[in-house]
Structure formats: C-alpha cells, structure tokens
Amino acid sequence: MQRSRYRNPFRVVCAALFLSTALLTACGPAGAPQDEGAPLHITVSIVPQEYFVQRIAGERASVTVMVPTGADPHTYEPRPEQMRALARSDAYLQIGVGFEYVWMARIQDANPDLLVVDTAEGIQRLTMEAHSHDEEEEEQEHDEELLDPHIWVSPRLVAVQAQAIYRTLAQLDPEHEGDYRANLEAFLADIDALDAEIRQALEGVANRKFIVFHPAWGYFAADYDLEQIPIEVGGTEPSAAALAEVITEAREHDIRVILAQPEFSTQAAETIAREIGGRVELVSPLAPDWLENMRTVAQTFAEVLGE
Numbered sequence: 519m520q521r522s523r524y525r526n527p528f529r530v531v532c533a534a535l536f537l538s539t540a541l542l543t544a545c546g547p548a549g550a551p552q553d554e555g556a557p558l559h560i561t562v563s564i565v566p567q568e569y570f571v572q573r574i575a576g577e578r579a580s581v582t583v584m585v586p587t588g589a590d591p592h593t594y595e596p597r598p599e600q601m602r603a604l605a606r607s608d609a610y611l612q613i614g615v616g617f618e619y620v621w622m623a624r625i626q627d628a629n630p631d632l633l634v635v636d637t638a639e640g641i642q643r644l645t646m647e648a649h650s651h652d653e654e655e656e657e658q659e660h661d662e663e664l665l666d667p668h669i670w671v672s673p674r675l676v677a678v679q680a681q682a683i684y685r686t687l688a689q690l691d692p693e694h695e696g697d698y699r700a701n702l703e704a705f706l707a708d709i710d711a712l713d714a715e716i717r718q719a720l721e722g723v724a725n726r727k728f729i730v731f732h733p734a735w736g737y738f739a740a741d742y743d744l745e746q747i748p749i750e751v752g753g754t755e756p757s758a759a760a761l762a763e764v765i766t767e768a769r770e771h772d773i774r775v776i777l778a779q780p781e782f783s784t785q786a787a788e789t790i791a792r793e794i795g796g797r798v799e800l801v802s803p804l805a806p807d808w809l810e811n812m813r814t815v816a817q818t819f820a821e822v823l824g825e
C-alpha cells in the first residue's frame with residue numbers, strides 16, 4: 519500500500535518533468551537567442567552522432583538528427599518537414615546507414631549548398647555474415663556482400679569519425695578552430711579511457727561468443743576479441759530453421775543470455791531464450807549519451823559473458 523501511494527505521485531512528477539523538457543527542447547532552437555556569430559546547423563543520421571558533434575562543437579552547433587530515437591536507421595524514411603529543414607543546414611554528416619543510400623540524392627536536392635561529409639571515410643567495413651550452415655543459402659548471402667554499417671560501436675572507429683567531424687567544423691568556422699581542436703582532444707582522451715575500461719571489463723570472461731538479434735556489434739566484437747552470432751541478418755526475420763540452429767548453437771556453447779535491442783522486436787530472442795531456459799538482455803547501439811552507454815554496454819557484455 520505504502521509503496522503504490524508513493525510511486526504514483528513520483529510517476530506524475532516524472533511525466534511532468536519529461537513533458538516540460540520535451541517542450542523546452544522542441545521550442546529551444548527556434549526561440550533561443552543566438553550567441554555571438556550564428557551557430558552552425560549540422561544534420562546527422564543517427565542519435566549517437568549528435569553526441570559526437572556536440573562533444574566537438576560545444577555550444578557552437580545545433581544538431582538535427584534524421585532518424586529519431588526508436589526508429590530503425592536501416593529503413594527510415596524522413597518526414598517532409600525534416601527534408602524542408604535541411605534548407606537551414608550547413609552540413610550533413612553521413613555515417614553510412616541504410617536509409618542514406620536511398621535518401622542522399624534527395625537530401626542534396628533539398629539544399630544544393632549543403633556540405634555533405636562522409637565521416638566513415640577511411641574506415642574498413644566488415645561484411646555482415648549470414649548465420650547459416652546451409653551451403654546454398656550461405657553462398658547467396660556472401661554474394662550480396664552486406665557491409666556492416668554499425669561503425670559507431672567501436673571506440674577506435676569513433677575516434678576516426680571524430681577527426682572528420684572536427685575537420686568539417688573547422689572548415690565551416692575557421693575562426694573557432696582552436697576550440698574545436700581542444701574539444702576533439704578532450705573527446706579522444708575520453709575515448710582512450712573508455713577503450714581501456716572495456717578491455718579491462720572483458721578481460722578473462724569465460725565465454726567469448728554472444729548471440730544477438732540484430733547484428734549491431736560486429737566492430738565491437740572485432741575490437742575486443744568476441745564472436746557475434748546474429749539471429750537476424752539483412753533485416754529479415756529468421757526462419758524456423760534458422761531459429762533452431764541458433765538454439766543448437768546456444769546449447770553447444772552454453773550461452774544463456776540472448777541480446778536484443780529496443781529498436782527491434784524481441785520476439786525471436788524471447789523464443790530462443792525460452793527454449794534454452796535463459797533470458798533476454800537489452801543493449802542499445804543508439805542511445806543518446808554514447809560514452810555512458812558504451813560503459814553500460816561493456817558491463818552488460820562482461821556480465822553476460824562471465825556467466
């Protein structure tokens with residue numbers, strides 16, 4: 519009784535706080551007074567990129583994210599008002615997620631003066647391998663050569679992207695190059711510390727294989743000597759046969775936790791977890807506070823792989 523009496527008002531306060539924050543955020547950029555020299559308007563594809571730009575630009579850039587929280591960057595379709603808002607943007611920072619391939623020409627058309635920068639330039643992409651022991655199927659998937667777009671789950675590769683963001687900001691606003699450089703250096707130091715923290719967390723875990731619904735952690739696995747076993751590949755729901763195979767694999771390697779992410783259905787992961795008497799853990803590659811999220815992710819992986 520006591521508990522529920524206190525819980526409800528707390529929820530109301532939370533909802534009110536959330537709403538007013540949302541309203542403030544919604545009204546903020548247009549209504550806020552412009553500080554000395556118009557700040558830059560930068561558009562990015564996904565939420566973690568907003569964090570990267572803010573780390574380097576500080577107060578000097580407002581950031582617009584095309585794929586909102588909870589949406590799938592592989593298949594997202596921008597709304598008409600988002601396309602119109604591009605007219606006010608100075609630069610678009612690409613990262614190489616699926617929807618860009620479909621929309622980039624239209625994005626460029628919406629603002630011919632837009633500086634388009636590929637922040638993934640120079641990054642060697644991994645191939646998303648089909649999880650299948652069916653020879654014929656496997657061959658087909660390899661032909662498609664699905665390149666893994668999830669380059670932001672690797673601190674090492676985020677450092678490369680941070681350099682590209684710094685160069686873009688310095689090019690658009692050379693007067694503040696020194697600020698951008700100082701911010702870049704602080705961010706790179708945080709990335710180094712994070713990398714060391716992840717290495718330490720994953721040192722000596724019992725199992726180095728993990729099962730995940732959507733294969734977003736390929737670069738993380740590559741950097742930290744883990745092996746990703748995906749349930750879904752190329753955006754398709756797994757067949758009953760594919761599910762059965764993952765279940766066999768889980769039993770073989772004594773895997774008890776199936777990872778999933780909030781942006782996708784957890785149904786397949788739950789089915790497998792039920793079959794193996796295990797459980798589902800959620801990890802998001804798209805959380806807004808990238809640094810904090812990667813720390814949480816490292817802890818989750820350390821727990822899951824240590825079991």
Ligand code: ZN
Binds near residue numbers: 592668732733
């Ligand atoms: Zn993805």
